[in-house]
Amino acid sequence: MQGQYWKNAVLLEFAGIGVGGMRTVTSTDDAARCLLYKWPDQSSKAFHRAKGMCLDALEGRKPDEDAREAFLDAAREAQIKIRLQ
Numbered sequence: 001m002q003g004q005y006w007k008n009a010v011l012l013e014f015a016g017i018g019v020g021g022m023r024t025v026t027s028t029d030d031a032a033r034c035l036l037y038k039w040p041d042q043s044s045k046a047f048h049r050a051k052g053m054c055l056d057a058l059e060g061r062k063p064d065e066d067a068r069e070a071f072l073d074a075a076r077e078a079q080i081k082i083r084l085q
Helices: 028-037 045-058 064-077
Strands: 005-013 022-027 081-084
Touching (some): 005 064, 028 045
């Protein structure tokens, strides 16, 4: 039930929005943990979509790349600084 590593990692910078720090997300499993334990706004539509996509990918119902795209959308909506690696 662990997602595959992504081809390109995502570096998030949480500074300035209350949770502080940077985090490199390399897989769907990382993304799900980040959404569940570190996300600043867990009420947005994009957050809930990303969380659902990550869980679906972890269970093999969706591709990991779809989960990555939903995760990036949620980060943009939460105004988290993103660097693609």
